[in-house]
Amino acid sequence: MATGHGARGRSGGRPTLEEVAARAGVGRGTVSRVINGSPRVSEATRAAVEAAVAELGYVPNTAARALAANRTDAIALVVPEPETRFFAEPYFSDMLKGVGAEISDTEMQLLLIFAGSDRERRRLAQYLAAHRVDGVLLVSVHADDPLPDLLSQLEIPAVISGPRSAAETLTSVDSDNYGGGRSAAEHLLSRGRRKIAHITGRLDVYGAQRRVDGYRDALRDAGHEVDESLIEPGDFTEEGGRRAMTRLLSRCPDLDAVFAGSDVMAAGARQVLREEGRRIPDDVALVGYDDSAIARHMEPPLTSVRQPIEEMGRRMIDLLLEEIADRRPAASRGLERRQVVLATELEARASS
Amino acid sequence: MATGHGARGRSGGRPTLEEVAARAGVGRGTVSRVINGSPRVSEATRAAVEAAVAELGYVPNTAARALAANRTDAIALVVPEPETRFFAEPYFSDMLKGVGAEISDTEMQLLLIFAGSDRERRRLAQYLAAHRVDGVLLVSVHADDPLPDLLSQLEIPAVISGPRSAAETLTSVDSDNYGGGRSAAEHLLSRGRRKIAHITGRLDVYGAQRRVDGYRDALRDAGHEVDESLIEPGDFTEEGGRRAMTRLLSRCPDLDAVFAGSDVMAAGARQVLREEGRRIPDDVALVGYDDSAIARHMEPPLTSVRQPIEEMGRRMIDLLLEEIADRRPAASRGLERRQVVLATELEARASS
DNA sequence: AGGTACTGTGGGAGCGCTCCCACAGGTGAT
DNA sequence: ATCACCTGTGGGAGCGCTCCCACAGTACCT
Numbered sequence A, B: 001m002a003t004g005h006g007a008r009g010r011s012g013g014r015p016t017l018e019e020v021a022a023r024a025g026v027g028r029g030t031v032s033r034v035i036n037g038s039p040r041v042s043e044a045t046r047a048a049v050e051a052a053v054a055e056l057g058y059v060p061n062t063a064a065r066a067l068a069a070n071r072t073d074a075i076a077l078v079v080p081e082p083e084t085r086f087f088a089e090p091y092f093s094d095m096l097k098g099v100g101a102e103i104s105d106t107e108m109q110l111l112l113i114f115a116g117s118d119r120e121r122r123r124l125a126q127y128l129a130a131h132r133v134d135g136v137l138l139v140s141v142h143a144d145d146p147l148p149d150l151l152s153q154l155e156i157p158a159v160i161s162g163p164r165s166a167a168e169t170l171t172s173v174d175s176d177n178y179g180g181g182r183s184a185a186e187h188l189l190s191r192g193r194r195k196i197a198h199i200t201g202r203l204d205v206y207g208a209q210r211r212v213d214g215y216r217d218a219l220r221d222a223g224h225e226v227d228e229s230l231i232e233p234g235d236f237t238e239e240g241g242r243r244a245m246t247r248l249l250s251r252c253p254d255l256d257a258v259f260a261g262s263d264v265m266a267a268g269a270r271q272v273l274r275e276e277g278r279r280i281p282d283d284v285a286l287v288g289y290d291d292s293a294i295a296r297h298m299e300p301p302l303t304s305v306r307q308p309i310e311e312m313g314r315r316m317i318d319l320l321l322e323e324i325a326d327r328r329p330a331a332s333r334g335l336e337r338r339q340v341v342l343a344t345e346l347e348a349r350a351s352s
Numbered sequence C: 001a002g003g004t005a006c007t008g009t010g011g012g013a014g015c016g017c018t019c020c021c022a023c024a025g026g027t028g029a030t
Numbered sequence D: 001a002t003c004a005c006c007t008g009t010g011g012g013a014g015c016g017c018t019c020c021c022a023c024a025g026t027a028c029c030t
Helices: A002-008 A017-024 A028-035 A043-056 A062-069 A083-088 A090-103 A118-129 A147-153 A177-190 A206-221 A238-251 A263-275 A293-297 A309-326 B002-008 B017-024 B028-035 B043-056 B062-069 B083-088 B090-103 B118-129 B147-153 B177-190 B206-221 B238-251 B263-275 B293-297 B309-326
Strands: A074-079 A109-114 A135-139 A158-161 A171-175 A196-200 A231-233 A257-260 A285-289 A303-306 A339-342 A345-347 B074-079 B109-114 B135-139 B158-161 B171-175 B196-200 B231-233 B257-260 B285-289 B303-306 B339-342 B345-347
Touching: A017 A028, A017 A043, A028 A043, A062 B062, A074 A090, A074 A309, A083 A090, A083 B090, A090 A109, A090 A135, A090 A309, A090 B083, A109 A118, A109 B109, A118 A147, A135 A147, A135 A309, A147 A158, A158 A309, A171 A177, A171 A309, A177 A196, A177 A206, A177 A257, A177 A285, A177 A303, A177 A345, A196 A206, A196 A238, A196 A263, A231 A238, A238 A257, A238 A263, A257 A263, A263 A285, A263 A293, A309 A339, B017 B028, B017 B043, B028 B043, B074 B090, B074 B309, B083 B090, B090 B109, B090 B135, B090 B309, B109 B118, B118 B147, B135 B147, B135 B309, B147 B158, B158 B309, B171 B177, B171 B309, B177 B196, B177 B206, B177 B257, B177 B285, B177 B303, B177 B345, B196 B206, B196 B238, B196 B263, B231 B238, B238 B257, B238 B263, B257 B263, B263 B285, B263 B293, B309 B339
Parallel strands: A074 A109, A074 A135, A135 A158, A158 A171, A171 A339, A196 A231, A196 A257, A257 A285, A285 A303, B074 B109, B074 B135, B135 B158, B158 B171, B171 B339, B196 B231, B196 B257, B257 B285, B285 B303
Antiparallel strands: A303 A345, B303 B345
8 A cells, every 4th residue: 555655646746644664664654753843753763763764865755744733843934025125125035034043043934025016915815714833924014905814814823023013913123213313413523513304114004103202203303393304204215315305405405314204215315416516514414223234334324223133033033933933822922022123223324 | 523623723714625625615635736827727616615715714824735735836046155245246236136026927936046155055055955945046057066966866957047157958938148148259359449448247157257268259250369467367356346346457457348248347446446546438448248237327327337137037937937937757857958048238338 | 420539537446654553562560 | 561752654644726536408310
């Protein structure tokens, strides 16, 4: 019978558990135990099985395992953005680096899924409904995104980077956006600047709001009034940075500093400042956010708030793996809402 | 028994084929036929099954399907490079865009796998041995890479972008690197340049060699001798472009044009030219390759050879899906070696 | 009337695992 | 000697599909 199976195999006769068992002279269960690293196997048996595995070049069939054990050993990194943004923003590549590094210590497989268009989102919903992954990492989620709710409804473990609001129910990892915004403003104040403008990120991103909060509180705590006309919403893009800067200059020609909610927006702002003949930092000091490659290569080099993005990626994986392992009758889960917040650091350069 | 199964389900009772069948009052096989779009089902039955599927919110279990049908409905895009390069070079993002667009018309799932380090490569080998994908897309492969051989040994359908050599056995899609190199050189000649240097890509990449061949032949055919000291190997990176340009200038201070094997290298070359006080294009004309965003944003805008990279991605998927569908006793395969070559186009800008 | 050839359908027999129960054999307390 | 309780092991019973054989029903030829 064992030979029957082997001969019938459709794909060039890959060895099965059963064949390994026969070869090692043990039962199927024992081989399974060895493969899965169970401690309940004697040393001698383990060695025999391992020899058989090596001789036959046995590799477990993932589909069979997934079916029997009801798990996939895969997790998805879901990016609810079009590919374009993913490649344009260093945020994602750093995140992916951290995630990749951490997950490579495990047997888990990482899938990268873009869900920018409506069509892609529908596919993603199908995909999740089919339980094709054990867990989901969600990055860059907007306030009104239904994805997190779908996830908890399907009872799929998930970790979000950048909570949607202060009341986020999902486990989350974030950097200290409030502190980052605050340190940017404090830095500019300490350099003697007084008319400090702020180009915000998309305000439906919670982190962008928090940066504004930090900026506001820093000014206020230093005894300044917050001039709302110095706050201009942006959208994280270079073009958005240009537009915001243009508006700010026409509204408040005497500003002496700009805190941009991202390096990319700072790059856009810089172009406009140049075109208008403002010198950086002499006339206008400029501070960005992310401390990406752009910041280091800008002329002059851009002061920027660094988020430990790789570290965030690593923490997200850790938390997600815990959630997956913890999976138990829903009742005992979710008691402690888990939120990790990592510190940011301001990197001072010539632009301020 | 049917209820027994359902009640025992571990994951919140997702409906099974069997349950859908019961609901629709048909047999298991019939539901399977409907799900898989077989034409051998009557209209009435099909409608009944579809209703049952909708009512129960049935989603097929991929693991069970994979096990029974011995396919995974997934293909991998394997990048034998560290993540860093993947994000640094627009080549990959364009490719991914084409691939993503084309595959989104299908039920196939795309996995992105990096295999830069030795460790990652070992994992990849395991992964492929486990037959976790139906096919593989291979981009940016070096001449001595063992991956393609592993793939054919495992009989996994694969398409390579950029053949490893003229004798590539795998199905391949490529742009006309020879023609591209040729057109760059011809363009510079037509602009009256005579001392045309070439910074090559990594010469273990076949396409980079072909560009050199095209460059050489263009000069020769125009009646010029090829001055080998004007050819300097690069490595596709900005830093490599800088280094190569520095060497070229010290060796041949009177060169009047540079053809760089990639836009990124052209950017590096441009920096050096600037530092040395050479004006572009007045003193030295510069031509890049890839026609990426860098080229358009450079100052002055960079003349560059455009490869239809998205199109290449699309063709790769088409070919791969054919190979997967064609899968039959190895004998009848591989008779016709399939190689698609797409035309390039020179985009002339102010740098030349 | 019998034969042949369809179309549409039901359901058995797997696919290669994991889970878990059963059980042998050892060890130590009673 | 009896019982309890370990450790290590074998193998049955699934997991939810697909594949394919069998067969009912209809249609159209001889």
